[in-house]
Amino acid sequence: MKTDNTNKNKYSLVCGLEIHAELKTNSKLFCGCKNDPFGAEKPNIYTCPTCLGMPGGSPVANKKAIEWTIKVGLALGCKINLFSKFDRKNYFYPDLPKSYQISQYDLPFCYDGVLETSFGPVGITRIHLEEDTGKLLHKTIEKVNSAGREAGLGHGKQVSLIDFNRSSVPLMEIVTEPDIHSAEQAKEYAKEIRKILKYLDVADCDMDQGGMRLEANISLAPIDKNNPSSKLSKLPNYKVEVKNINSFRFMEQAIDFEMGRQAEILNDGKVPTQETRGWNSVKSITFSQRTKEDSEDYRYFPDPDLPPIRYSRENIEAMRAELPELPAQKSKRWATEYGVEERYSKQLISHEIFANWLEESFKICVKEKIEPNKFAGALINKNIRVSHVMSSIIAVEEFKKLSQTDEVADDEIISVITDVISQNNDAVIKFKSGDTKVIGFFIGQTMRKLGKKVDNKKLGELLLNELKK
Amino acid sequence: MSNKITTAQIKHIADLASIPISEKEENSLRDAFEETLDVISELQSVDVTGVEPTHQVTGFENVLREDIVNEENMFSQADALKNSKHTYDGYFVVPRIIDEK
Numbered sequence: 415m416k417t418d419n420t421n422k423n424k425y426s427l428v429c430g431l432e433i434h435a436e437l438k439t440n441s442k443l444f445c446g447c448k449n450d451p452f453g454a455e456k457p458n459i460y461t462c463p464t465c466l467g468m469p470g471g472s473p474v475a476n477k478k479a480i481e482w483t484i485k486v487g488l489a490l491g492c493k494i495n496l497f498s499k500f501d502r503k504n505y506f507y508p509d510l511p512k513s514y515q516i517s518q519y520d521l522p523f524c525y526d527g528v529l530e531t532s533f534g535p536v537g538i539t540r541i542h543l544e545e546d547t548g549k550l551l552h553k554t555i556e557k558v559n560s561a562g563r564e565a566g567l568g569h570g571k572q573v574s575l576i577d578f579n580r581s582s583v584p585l586m587e588i589v590t591e592p593d594i595h596s597a598e599q600a601k602e603y604a605k606e607i608r609k610i611l612k613y614l615d616v617a618d619c620d621m622d623q624g625g626m627r628l629e630a631n632i633s634l635a636p637i638d639k640n641n642p643s644s645k646l647s648k649l650p651n652y653k654v655e656v657k658n659i660n661s662f663r664f665m666e667q668a669i670d671f672e673m674g675r676q677a678e679i680l681n682d683g684k685v686p687t688q689e690t691r692g693w694n695s696v697k698s699i700t701f702s703q704r705t706k707e708d709s710e711d712y713r714y715f716p717d718p719d720l721p722p723i724r725y726s727r728e729n730i731e732a733m734r735a736e737l738p739e740l741p742a743q744k745s746k747r748w749a750t751e752y753g754v755e756e757r758y759s760k761q762l763i764s765h766e767i768f769a770n771w772l773e774e775s776f777k778i779c780v781k782e783k784i785e786p787n788k789f790a791g792a793l794i795n796k797n798i799r800v801s802h803v804m805s806s807i808i809a810v811e812e813f814k815k816l817s818q819t820d821e822v823a824d825d826e827i828i829s830v831i832t833d834v835i836s837q838n839n840d841a842v843i844k845f846k847s848g849d850t851k852v853i854g855f856f857i858g859q860t861m862r863k864l865g866k867k868v869d870n871k872k873l874g875e876l877l878l879n880e881l882k883k
Numbered sequence: 884m885s886n887k888i889t890t891a892q893i894k895h896i897a898d899l900a901s902i903p904i905s906e907k908e909e910n911s912l913r914d915a916f917e918e919t920l921d922v923i924s925e926l927q928s929v930d931v932t933g934v935e936p937t938h939q940v941t942g943f944e945n946v947l948r949e950d951i952v953n954e955e956n957m958f959s960q961a962d963a964l965k966n967s968k969h970t971y972d973g974y975f976v977v978p979r980i981i982d983e984k
Contacts, residue, residue, distance in 0.1 A: 439950045446953025457973045458963045462956045466963065478950035499938070506901050508977040552979060555971060575974035578963070711899060721943035 421677040425634040428650055429594040429669060430539075432629040433607055435586050435617040436546060437479050443545045443584040444473030444516060444720075450579075451549065452623045457577035465545075465582035467511030473719050475500065479584035480523065480723065481733065482616040483543045486586065487524025488734050489610055490538050495521050496730070499722040500543075503712045508576055509547040516582075517544035519714040529606060530742070533599040537591035546585040548578040549624075586617070592631065592649060597669040601662050604628060606742070613741050613766060621660050628659040632672045634680060652688045656700050659693050668693045671700055738766050752776045752786040758794055775806040782810060789813050820866040824876065827860070827868060831880045834859045845881055853877065886920035888913050 442449050445464035454460060464471035484494055501519040522542035528535050555571045594600045611617040619626035633650040654672060659665045679686045691700040745759040763769045776786040792798050798812045835842060841852045856877050893912055897904045960973050969976035
């Protein structure tokens with residue numbers, strides 16, 4: 415079910431995203447247990463009294479996790495709460511051993527930021543730090559071990575299994591304002607966030623494993639027919655939260671699906687139910703998740719085990735000074751300084767180390783009178799295989815070799831072209847019927863016959879001339 | 884006693900605490916809750932002009948740890964599971980809690 419055009423003209427998407435990302439610190443957020451839930455060979459091998467919620471557990475916050483959260487906040491133009499604290503969010507669930515999650519309620523580390531997208535700015539409401547829960551696995555027990563401890567389990571019994579390796583792993587949550595107005599914009603925003611987190615080297619954001627998780631708050635607002643471009647004066651009086659989205663494509667699909675579903679309800683003069691829905695990636699639909707009759711009541715209160723955290727302005731400015739230039743800024747600068755197209759640099763900038771290597775290579779290109787943009791293009795098209803362990807000088811040398819052309823007279827080339835054309839009638843017919851892709855085939859054939867390297871562009875022009883004769 | 888607690892409020896609190904209560908317990912809880920609220924009411928009569936609100940009394944701030952793995956404090960899998968009623972393949976076991984669609 416997709417929104418048809420009539421609905422698209424009638425309603426505007428109002429969407430905010432919540433992105434959770436696990437930070438890749440060495441140790442967990444509130445204890446010294448190893449933070450490596452995906453790399454662990456067995457379940458429940460990285461636990462201690464604190465992350466298992468045992469009596470006597472005493473949480474102490476990981477300084478690096480806090481600093482990384484602030485670093486991300488600064489990168490996203492956020493203001494920083496100089497005074498902040500951790501709060502308890504109380505609820506019962508088997509993956510939550512303490513029956514409360516340590517999170518942040520009214521004083522998140524970061525607030526009020528912005529991320530630019532090509533569709534417009536997306537306001538960042540807040541970024542806070544919390545602990546992840548254990549991981550649940552739903553299983554039907556097939557074989558019962560004879561060990562006495564497992565005696566309570568019968569054949570075919572439906573159970574949930576819990577692995578607490580992930581319990582209390584630092585989890586950052588980035589919440590946006592309802593500034594997203596298309597599924598494409600949501601995707602661009604989420605991808606950019608992932609890029610920044612990876613670039614800052616604070617999170618791996620592995621979506622398959624759940625290292626980065628997406629939630630979308632989706633509603634529709636009617637468009638003012640008389641003034642379609644006017645800003646929405648007020649937000650819709652409902653919102654639908656879609657959870658369990660673990661890929662950018664699924665997020666796009668879920669938003670499109672919800673737009674269609676909600677438009678139908680609104681067309682009938684009704685208001686969609688405010689609820690939490692899950693995404694079924696097999697059927698490509700959202701489905702209503704069982705909601706409690708009572709509204710959620712988490713009874714947040716400051717965690718008495720964790721004293722508050724205070725930074726000075728100077729501390730924060732020192733962290734800001736350490737921030738690297740971010741991918742988007744770098745792309746813009748490279749375009750003006752080296753003439754590298756942003757469509758190339760956006761693909762190439764992945765990690766800080768590689769970005770620095772690229773810049774070093776561009777500088778050498780400039781010295782050697784090679785266009786950095788062509789070098790970048792060769793990297794994208796994998797014409798030269800390089801990595802940042804190779805020195806920039808060698809990489810540029812490789813590129814020079816690749817792009818070196820022999821001096822060949824036009825006459826010599828044309829005579830080879832005529833040969834190739836006369837021997838490949840089929841391809842000529844294809845070309846004449848409008849299949850321009852065969853040009854590549856002619857270029858390859860001519861190059862081979864010629865046994866010399868000529869400029870691709872020049873060869874293409876000569877070929878077209880001959881083919882059109 | 885000036886504070887009144889309704890049956891619905893008691894049920895709600897019991898639900899939040901995930902503790903099932905009998906009718907008899909409900910009545911004794913009503914008295915206890917109302918008494919507690921009366922104490923709070925009395926506290927509210929204290930003059931706190933000029934007193935900064937706080938949520939802790941230790942005065943500690945920035946009690947943080949460096950990001951170092953503490954192997955010594957980690958349980959072996961067997962120790963982690965030791966107090967659990969049911970285990971399976973190194974996991975804790977609980978009754979199925981979700982109806983996956």
